[in-house]
Amino acid sequence: MPKHKPVRWSAKAIEEKLRNAPLIVLTAVVSLTLEVFGWAYIHLTNHAHAEILGLSIPMATVEGVIITASGLLALVAAFVAAERRADPRPEIRATAWRAQVLAIVLLAGPAFKAADGFAFPQQQDAAEAFSTSDEAKSYREIVADPASDSQVKADAAAQLARGTPQPRAVMDGTWALSFVFAAFLYGANMAAAAFLWRVKPETATQRERRIQNEDRRRIDYERRLAEDREHEMELARLKAMGKRPSWFGGMLAGERQEA
Numbered sequence: 001m002p003k004h005k006p007v008r009w010s011a012k013a014i015e016e017k018l019r020n021a022p023l024i025v026l027t028a029v030v031s032l033t034l035e036v037f038g039w040a041y042i043h044l045t046n047h048a049h050a051e052i053l054g055l056s057i058p059m060a061t062v063e064g065v066i067i068t069a070s071g072l073l074a075l076v077a078a079f080v081a082a083e084r085r086a087d088p089r090p091e092i093r094a095t096a097w098r099a100q101v102l103a104i105v106l107l108a109g110p111a112f113k114a115a116d117g118f119a120f121p122q123q124q125d126a127a128e129a130f131s132t133s134d135e136a137k138s139y140r141e142i143v144a145d146p147a148s149d150s151q152v153k154a155d156a157a158a159q160l161a162r163g164t165p166q167p168r169a170v171m172d173g174t175w176a177l178s179f180v181f182a183a184f185l186y187g188a189n190m191a192a193a194a195f196l197w198r199v200k201p202e203t204a205t206q207r208e209r210r211i212q213n214e215d216r217r218r219i220d221y222e223r224r225l226a227e228d229r230e231h232e233m234e235l236a237r238l239k240a241m242g243k244r245p246s247w248f249g250g251m252l253a254g255e256r257q258e259a
Contacts, residue, residue: 037117131163
């Protein structure tokens with residue numbers, strides 16, 4: 001049986017293995033902290049349960065797990081995109097944008113839920129503050145006054161609806177600002193994951209293999225370029241002589257033989 005070489009752990013090797021550990025931990029903490037707001041909103045508003053195989057599963061937990069997994073998977077996609085962008089192989093670098101787009105798409109759900117978590121308490125506080133304000137008191141007096149015009153009463157009742165707490169976050173100006181804030185935080189975290197990623201140094205063997213592949217691609221490209229140039233020169237020469245290209249004549253000869 002082949003003998004395995006013993007693994008030697010040096011300080012340099014450990015540092016290389018853990019070079020991105022602080023970045024992974026810190027970006028994951030930021031992502032999870034933002035998702036806490038989404039979790040809080042979900043548990044405040046989603047009280048549904050699903051019966052599956054005799055088990056009552058709270059949908060708030062399911063929704064929270066999906067949001068958290070999406071946020072963490074977006075981080076992984078950002079790390080993959082950073083690694084591919086720094087890859088010396090052009091065919092790998094060309095796929096980096098796919099991982100980056102996937103990371104942005106995966107952040108849509110967490111960003112929306114974080115915006116809900118930011119906006120919902122503010123909207124509840126605003127409704128409560130309005131219901132106890134002098135303005136709401138004047139509107140209630142108008143509604144209770146039998147001498148008031150019906151249209152004036154209807155307008156006052158519509159205004160009083162502002163003091164009714166909503167069961168879920170409403171997409172108003174507060175929500176829009178909350179979404180911009182959540183998108184900024186998630187985007188900054190994503191940028192940190194992408195720009196601060198430390199790529200593994202290229203080994204001598206990998207560098208030699210890369211140079212060989214690049215030389216092979218360059219030789220193939222130059223060969224194809226020379227063949228295209230030679231073909232164009234042949235076509236130009238035949239055109240100047242008033243003859244058809246040989247491939248055209250051969251095709252006609254083949255058709256005559258088949259006939």
